[in-house]
Amino acid sequence: MNARTSEELIRAEESLLAHNYHPLPVVVARAEGVWLEDVEGRRYLDMLAGYSALNFGHRHPALVEAAHRQLDRLTLTSRAFRNDQLAGFAEGLAALTGLEMTLPMNTGAEAVESAIKVARKWAYEVKGVAPDRATIVAAAGNFHGRTTTIVGFSSDPVAREGFGPFTPGFRLVPYNDLAALEAAVDETTAAVLIEPIQGEAGVVIPDDGYLAGVRELTRRAGALFIADEIQSGLGRTGTTLACDHEAVRPDAVLLGKALGGGIVPVSAVVARREVLGVLRPGEHGSTFGGNPLGAAIGSAVVELLSTGAYQRRAAELGEVLHDGLAALLDKGVTGYRCRGLWAGVDVDPAIGTGREISERLMQEGVLVKDTHGSTIRLAPPLTITREELESALATLATVVT
Template sequence: MTVAPSRSLRSSGRASDRSSAELIRAEEPVLAHNYHPLPVVVAHAEGTWVEDVEGRRYLDMLAGYSALNFGHRHPALIEAAHRQLDQLTLTSRAFHNDRLAEFAESLAELTGLDMVLPMNTGAEAVESGIKVARKWAYEVKGVPADRATIVVAADNFHGRTTTIVSFSTDETARAGFGPFTPGFRVVPYNDLAALEAAVDETTAAVLIEPIQGEAGVVIPDDGYLTGVRELTRRAGCLFIADEIQSGLGRTGRTLAVEHEAVVPDVLLLGKALGGGIVPVSAVVARREVLRVLRPGEHGSTFGGNPLAAAVGSAVVELLSTGEFQRAAAELGTVLRDGLTSLQDKGVGVRGFRARGLWAGVDIDPAIGTGRDISERLMREGILVKDTHGSTIRLAPPLTITAGELRSALGALEKVLTEGVEQGVTEEV
C-alpha cells in the first residue's frame, strides 16, 4: 500500500544533479558517522509529505521527533520567517531587539509561568535548566556549595552533551565519553517510592520527561506526575519537566503535564518551538527560579535572536487557538483504534503506548527489528524511525488528516502481515 499525495511538492527543477545513492555515498567520507539515517534523501517537503531527489513521495510519520508538529513549511510560520528575514536576523543579546519581548510574554502566558530564558537547542535548554536549578539550590534553598544533587529517571533522554550523558542509562550514549559530571541520582521511572528515597536536603530538582520519548513513548501511571509535584513541594526542591518532545500539542494538550493538571516549577521546551524552521528552545519558570541568573552568568549568542523570536511567537499564536491540540486529541483516537485493531489481528504488534498523536509500537522481534520495519515502511512510502529493539515510533505532524493516518496504518498492517507470512513460510 504505497501512499502518495495528489501532486508533486516540487515547484521546478531538481534540487541536486546527483541521485539519492550518489548523495548517500558522498556523505560517507566527509560526515561524522554519528547517525544512521534511513536511506532516503529528502529534497522537498510540504505539510505532511516529503519528496526525495528522484521525486518519490513519502508520508512523514516522524515529524522531526516533534520538531515539525505543524508540518513542513506551515504557511503562517514561513510568512513570519520571511517577514523577519527582510528586517533583522541577529543582534546577539548585547542589544535588545524588537521581537523578544513579545515572544517571552506570549510563551509565559501560554505555559502559565512567569519568565523565559531563550536558548537554541533542546540540549541547551536542559543544560540551562540544570545550571539554574543548582544556582537556585545554593541561593534560595541554602544547599552547601557544590553539594547540590538532581534526581533523574532511568531510560531518560535529555540530549547528548557530556553533562547530560552523565546521567543517561543508555550505554551507547555513555561509552567512551567519561569522566562524567557528578551530582545526579538515577531512579526507576514511574516509581514514586524510589524517587522519594532519593530526595534529600541536597536535592535541587527532580528532572523528568512527563512521557519518555526515546525510551519508546513510555507513559507513566495516572497520578505519577501529581505525585512528583507533591513530593517536590514537600521536599522543597524544584520539579523540572522536560517537554521538548512531549510539549506544544503533541499529546492533545499544550503540555503533557496538563493531563494531570500539574504545573512544574521549570519547563523545558524546544523542537516544535522553532516551527521546523530555526532551532528555538527555552527554559520557562517561576520568577523565583529564573531571577537567580545575573548578567554574565549564562548566555547564548543566538538565544533569543529576532528571527527565532519571530518564528517562536508565530508558533505560540498557532497554539493559542487550541486547534492543534484538538486535532492531536481527535486523531489520537484514530491512531489508538488502528493500533488496537492491528494488535487484535495478530499481525505482530505485541503492544503499544499512545497519547495524542504519539505512539511507541512494539513489534514481534521474529518479524524484524525496528530498523527493519522502518525500512520496509519506507519502501511503502511511509517514514517512521525505530528506537530500541523492535520498537518503532509514530509521531506525525499534527496537520495530518484522518485519511492519511489510516493509510499509514494500512501500510504498517501490510508490512507486518508480509513479515508474519514470510516467517511462516520459512518455518515450513
C-alpha cells in the first residue's frame, strides 16, 4: 500500500499542480487489463480507457514486452540519426491505413499541428494557392487539441476564452452539414479537417453519407480531406478507422492515443505520398518523434490490430453496449449515441450533472468521464469482457434510475 492516503495525495496535487484539470477524487496506484486499484486497494472498472489511449487495456502483455525489449536496447537517437525500429513502424502504418507515408510525432495535438503545416505547404506548392492565403475548414464542436492555434478554431468558450489572439486562416462550419461545408470551401482551401466522430462533444456521430460527402466535396474542390482519428481510430468503433464505416480513404489520417499502447505518447500523420512529400529537411521536426521506443510499441499496436480481432470484438461488444443503453431510455437516460465500444450518454438533468453522475459511478466502482452538461462518455478498453461490460451497464442503471 502507498504510505500516503488518497486524501493526502489529493491535497498535495491541489497545492502543487496547475488547476487545468478537475479529476475525480480517486488516486490510482496500479492497474491491469480493465481494472484500476487506488492507493487504499479499492478496485474500479475503467470505462474511460484514457480517452481511448488504452484501447488494449492497462499493461497489455504484448505491449509491455515490446517496451521492455526495446528499453534494453535503445530508447532515443533523435532524428539526427536513423534507428532500426522506425521503418518497420511506418511499413505497418501504411499497411493498416492504406496510405503511403508517415510523419511520426508524439502527442495528438502535435499530429494536428503538423497536419496544418503540411496542408498549407501542400496548398502553396501543389494546389497553387497564393502565399499566406491558405485556409483550413473545420467543424464546430471539434476537439483537436489544446495548443493556441488549435483552440483558435474551437467553438468551446472554455477552450478559447483568455488565450487569444488566435492564428488566422481557419473557417468554422456546423458539423454534419455538407451544404455549409461546400459554401465555406473555395480556391484558397488547403484542407477540411474533420473528426469522423466528435468525441469531446459527446460522441456525436454524423449522418450516413456525411464522410463520403466530405470526401467527394474535397476531391472536387482540389482540397485535402484530413481525418482526425486520434480518438476514433485503431479499433475503437468496430473498424480500424471510423472512416472505414463509409469505406472512405482521406488524404491524411491523424493517429495518436492508442498508438502508444498507453505506455508512451506516440502520434502520426499518415498520408498520401504527394501530401507528405512536400516536407524537406529542416522544415519540420521533433526530438522525440519517431524514437525507437515509441516506434517499437507502435509496431506492436499495429500487430495487435493486424488480425482484425480487436475490431471485431469492439463491433460485437458494441451491440451489447448499444442494447444496454437502449434499455435505459426514459429511465434516467434521455438519449445516447454509440458506435462500437464508444458512447455518449445523456442523463436526465434532474438526476444530476455529468460530473455528479461520474462521482456516483465512482462510488460504485465504475470510472467514467463527463463532458458537457449531463452527458457522460463510455469508452472501455477493447479487452473488456461481456460480463464486465454488462456489470458496468447494470451499475449505470442503478445510478440513473
